[in-house]
Amino acid sequence: MRLLKYFPLAVENIAVRKLRSFLTMLGVIIGVASVLTTLGIGRGASADIMQQIGSEGLTLLIVESGTLSDETWTSARPLTMADFAALSDRSLHPDIVQAVPLYKHYIRLGTGKNTSFIEVVGTTAAYAAIHSLELAHGRFLTENEIAQRTKSVVIGADVAQRLFAGTDAMGQSLSIEREPYTVVGVLARQGWGRFGNLDGSAIIPLAVAQDRLRPPFTAHRHRGEYTVSAIHVNAVSIERLDAAARQVEQTLRLRRILTEDEPNDFTIDNQAWLLERANSVAATLTAFLAGIGAISLLVGGIGIMNIMLVSVTERTREIGLRKAVGAHNRDILLQFLAEALMLTLVGGLIGIAISYGLAEVVKSFSSPDFPLVVLIEPGSLAAALSVSAVCGLLFGLYPAIRATRLDPIEALRHE
Numbered sequence: 112m113r114l115l116k117y118f119p120l121a122v123e124n125i126a127v128r129k130l131r132s133f134l135t136m137l138g139v140i141i142g143v144a145s146v147l148t149t150l151g152i153g154r155g156a157s158a159d160i161m162q163q164i165g166s167e168g169l170t171l172l173i174v175e176s177g178t179l180s181d182e183t184w185t186s187a188r189p190l191t192m193a194d195f196a197a198l199s200d201r202s203l204h205p206d207i208v209q210a211v212p213l214y215k216h217y218i219r220l221g222t223g224k225n226t227s228f229i230e231v232v233g234t235t236a237a238y239a240a241i242h243s244l245e246l247a248h249g250r251f252l253t254e255n256e257i258a259q260r261t262k263s264v265v266i267g268a269d270v271a272q273r274l275f276a277g278t279d280a281m282g283q284s285l286s287i288e289r290e291p292y293t294v295v296g297v298l299a300r301q302g303w304g305r306f307g308n309l310d311g312s313a314i315i316p317l318a319v320a321q322d323r324l325r326p327p328f329t330a331h332r333h334r335g336e337y338t339v340s341a342i343h344v345n346a347v348s349i350e351r352l353d354a355a356a357r358q359v360e361q362t363l364r365l366r367r368i369l370t371e372d373e374p375n376d377f378t379i380d381n382q383a384w385l386l387e388r389a390n391s392v393a394a395t396l397t398a399f400l401a402g403i404g405a406i407s408l409l410v411g412g413i414g415i416m417n418i419m420l421v422s423v424t425e426r427t428r429e430i431g432l433r434k435a436v437g438a439h440n441r442d443i444l445l446q447f448l449a450e451a452l453m454l455t456l457v458g459g460l461i462g463i464a465i466s467y468g469l470a471e472v473v474k475s476f477s478s479p480d481f482p483l484v485v486l487i488e489p490g491s492l493a494a495a496l497s498v499s500a501v502c503g504l505l506f507g508l509y510p511a512i513r514a515t516r517l518d519p520i521e522a523l524r525h526e
Contacts, residue, residue, distance in 0.1 A: 124450055125457075135418040136458035138411025139502065143462025143495050145407045148469045150491050153397030155484030170208075171241070172344040172356055173380040174198075174363070188367065188376065191336035197362055198344060204362070206347050206355040211237050212317060212339040216324045220313055222274050222285045229270060230312045231287060233320020241345050244309070249281050249296035256295075257316045265296040269310040287315070288323055352381055411458070412502040419451055419510035440515035447514050451507020452500060459499030463492060 125132045176190045195212040198204060214233040219226050238244070239251040247268065256263050264285065271280045271294075284291045292315065301309040321337045346355035356379050363377055433443065470485035477483040 122453065125453060131418065132454065135415055136411075136454050136461065138414040139408065139455050139458030139499055140411075140462040140465065142405070142408030142411040143459045143499055144465040144469065145403070146405060146498075147463060147466035147487055147491055147495050148473075148485060149403060150397060151466070151470060151485035151487045152473070152483075153393065153399075154486035154488060154491075156393065156396060158486055159484060169349050170346040170352060171381070172346065172352070172359060173378075174342040174344060174359060175340070175378050175380070176376070178374070178376060178378055189338040190340075190342055190377070191334070191338055193336045194363065194366060195339060195342050197366060198342060198359060204355070204358045206351040206358055208345045208347050209237055209241060210345070211235055211241050211343045213238075213341045213343065214317055214320045214324070214338070215340040216320070218288060218324060220270070220274075220285060220287050222283070225274055225276075226286075227270065227273055227311075230308075231320065231324055232312055232314045233317040233324065234314060235317055238314065238343075241343060244301070245299040247297050247299040248279075249294070251296055252314065252316060257318070260316055260318045260322075262290065262292045262319060263295045263316065264292040265298060265314040266294055267298050267308070267310040267312050268300040269308075270313055271297045287313070290323065356381060408498065408502060412455075412506040415451055415454055415503065416506040416510060419447060419507055420513070422450075423447070423510050423514045443515045444511045447511035448504060448507050451511070452503040455499040455503030456496065459496050462499075463495060 174190065176188065192212060195210055198207065198210040201207065211234060215230055217228060217230050219228050220231065221227060232238075234252075235257050236252050236254045239246075244251065246265075249265070251265055252263060255261075264287070266274075266280065266285075274280070274285060275283060280294045280297050283294050285294060286292070298309060317339075318337075321339075344355065344359055346352045359379055360375065364375065367376060369375070466485075466487060470487060473483050473485050
């Protein structure tokens with residue numbers, strides 16, 4: 112490419128005026144650094160949002176009895192263990208990995224006089240895996256405890272703090288419905304999430320909950336089957352989530368003998384909409400932050416145009432001399448474009464280096480409650496260099512064209 116042979120000459124001309132060249136590049140340096148940093152903040156925030164959503168299970172479907180319309184919840188026939196057994200049949204539901212039943216009830220739980228009104232969840236051993244639960248101490252419920260209906264309990268971090276006040280909760284006894292349960296595990300702090308506040312809940316074997324924790328005057332069986340509050344279904348992948356939902360819907364409609372004209376009397380909820388919303392918000396945030404940084408890059412480009420115009424004026428006699436010895440307008444044009452391009456490329460590289468430094472500075476202010484991550488992707492680096500090069504060509508073009516229009520005789524007379 113003919114433009115490349117003018118780069119050594121551009122380097123010489125830039126080196127002659129070091130301070131002015133650096134000040135000229137400063138706008139591009141600040142522009143590239145701000146664009147990369149703001150883009151990185153947007154990408155980091157997006158990644159953090161996706162991680163939080165992903166930790167709550169993107170492939171999970173929540174099946175509950177009843178429907179929500181016009182902000183009114185309409186109850187219907189309850190879900191049962193027979194529904195759970197049907198949904199667990201992999202031969203009929205190839206896009207479902209696992210189904211987990213839940214039986215929930217708010218009840219008073221405590222140790223002596225120290226009591227709390229919390230949500231107690233009856234479930235199976237698979238609940239921990241399907242929800243990616245982490246334990247701070249002990250273990251989760253085992254298959255043997257579920258089968259033998261052992262009175263074991265796993266409690267949330269807030270429950271452990273409230274009832275045992277800093278002492279070790281493992282092996283301690285607490286009362287649920289005036290019956291003793293042994294603490295076998297304490298969950299790591301989860302915080303509020305899609306499935307409520309696990310920090311303020313307790314988990315016991317499913318059959319124990321169905322037998323012991325049913326609300327007053329509420330039947331805990333339907334047509335001879337134990338009822339459940341909800342069934343959590345794990346799809347094989349996010350791509351097969353809709354297919355898994357259709358399989359759940361088809362099975363439950365058949366079991367409830369719903370005709371084609373009858374609406375569902377159950378609800379299948381998933382988190383796909385939340386993922387789409389988060390992607391949209393993250394994209395808007397990234398575009399907004401990048402726009403702010405692009406303004407700095409625009410100002411830097413205008414600064415380059417200004418300095419290049421000054422350079423054309425200062426070097427009028429040099430331009431006239433080059434034309435007098437046979438230089439064509441194209442040679443003059445390429446010479447000034449090479450200088451503008453060199454200024455923006457060097458400025459862009461320095462800006463990239465500074466953006467990495469800023470990323471480390473921002474990272475030092477990060478905390479678990481307020482995570483700050485600047486995620487600089489390779490694509491962003493390539494885009495930053497490309498944009499800075501385009502700025503050099505665009506903002507250097509007018510000064511270069513102006514240089515080519517100088518009359519050689521008048522240029523030689525210039526003092």
